[in-house]
Amino acid sequence: MIKVYVSSVIDAPADAVWAEIRDFNGLPKWTPFVAESRIEGGLAADKVGCIRNFRLKDGGMIREQLLTLSDYDFQCTYSILESPMGVENYVSTLKLTPVTDGNRTFAEWWAEFDCAPEREGELAQNIGQGVFQVGLDALKGMFQR
């Protein structure tokens, strides 16, 4: 089991950032790497248990299931059901915490998963820097004051 953890500071109030990311079907709106997304079975995107089925701009298809959605803790947890990445038991959380000093947001995004030992470094890099950091950078860009 390896853990990847990335965090950053976004220059906007946490409720404003949360409004952007709580939509489980909204990856194409705020990440630069997702081309299109839909929720399977026509369920609402904030129904816990729903599955998002999305396509990356490089062509890969991923299915992820919503495990936790908390408007109280500004937290979203999901697992990967299918992906081309070669990971197993993948569970990831995106969580926001208000920074009262300056009315900003502390954003954390982490994942735990299993993979072949020789791919650990590469996957940690691709997921941590290629996905999470890029996503947080996109949010920082959207909320530049």
Next chain:
Amino acid sequence: MIRVTRSAIIDAPIARVWAVLRDFNSHTAWHPAVAESEIEGGDPSDQVGCVRRFSLRDGNLIREQLLALSDEEHLSTYCILDATLPMRRYVATVQLKRVTDGERTFWHWQSTFDVPRGREREFEQLVGGGVYEGGFEGLRAYLRRGGDRASVGRAAPSGPPAAAMPAHAVFVESFGGPDVLRYRRHDAAAPGPGEVRIRQTAVGVNYIDVYIRAGHYRMLEPPAPLGMEAAGEVLDVGDHVSHLLPGDRVAYACPPPGAYASVRTLGAGQVVVLPEHVGDETAAAIMLKGMTAEYLLHRTHRIRAGDTVLVHAAAGGVGLFLCQWARALGARVLGTVSTEDKARLARANGCEAPIVAPTYRFAEGVRQATAGRGADVIFDGLGEAAAEENLEALAVCGHWVSYGQATGPLAAIAAERLTAKSATLSRPVLFHYTERPAALAEMAGRVFAALRDGVLRVDVRHRYPLAAAAEAHRELEARRTTGPLLLLP
């Protein structure tokens, strides 16, 4: 019950903030509201269960007990046992979290307690504002004056100006060969506004230093000290510098030249704090070359899995990083090298097909390795001697990225020449990509993460005393070195 929550970002690595906060008796040193404090019974101040008895500057007395301390979660929980204030059932938790893009710290401070009816607002303000927000500011000031590093924190930004410090540097006496380099006394001025003074422990040698020494890049007027890259420890900072503290381990790769020095004073804007897992020598070896690889592979030409990449000087400083990183990004990596030994080294670093081309004849080798298709992108630090072969080795719609000129500046190329393959030619420079502090932090962060994840590996084989810089240049120019070269002050 009242719940009070305050949080802040502290511009210091988590290890440094936690070292102060985990000490249950440290608050007299940094909290402006605390007058005197002691741990009862002489217990260690990190022993769970210990009791601190302290007085506030307004005269109130408080006894608090440490209930939980976690070095893993950077968490401390404590409660009030007795106080001359009407607070009951007060339990507070301090927790720190790492801000991974930029070596900063998120500090969360929360408590619940009861007060007499009607005084809730007053106490919310007292605890949240006076104690927690006052504490944030107090700790920031304490770190700024190096209070936690008693041995280094000599000059507070607002204190009297510190004197120039005796130091040595390597000067370019006039443009020319390695012999124009002179090691001599060069004192480091006290940092002015926006500046930092660094005791340097390792200095990186780069090919750009050779270009500048030879007069190809007019980035200095002799006599002046050379060098773009170093790592070390912050001695002191000037006014208006908020992201660096005395005692921080730092590194930089930026103009103006002057890094070949034992102590250096320079603008703080391009200086970044090093994470714990990056040593000084590693940093001095990788800042310029690693950030060069970062922008080449992620910005100038965003590598996609399956791209065929040709890396010139694949066993050189930047070349090895390009091979390692491009491979990890899923590219197929070809390379050129001058000897069989270097071919072995390149192969061990992710270069699938190193082509030994001491006279820069490699286009045929590239064609063979790609079934005639050519390379999608060429990362070219060679310059003129490889120009014609580059055009031949490029695939249709390929991208020729010329980022250096080890064999001499590129002659004019008619735009027409690119038409034959719908080719793109880029001539990028690192310092344009690092100009914005946010971009610099992002690039350095990505390099440090790649080091931590084992994607980039640094093997320093060539170390020279600072005074022997001329010798280092001779070896580099004679192509007798592989990987990074360091000067040690």
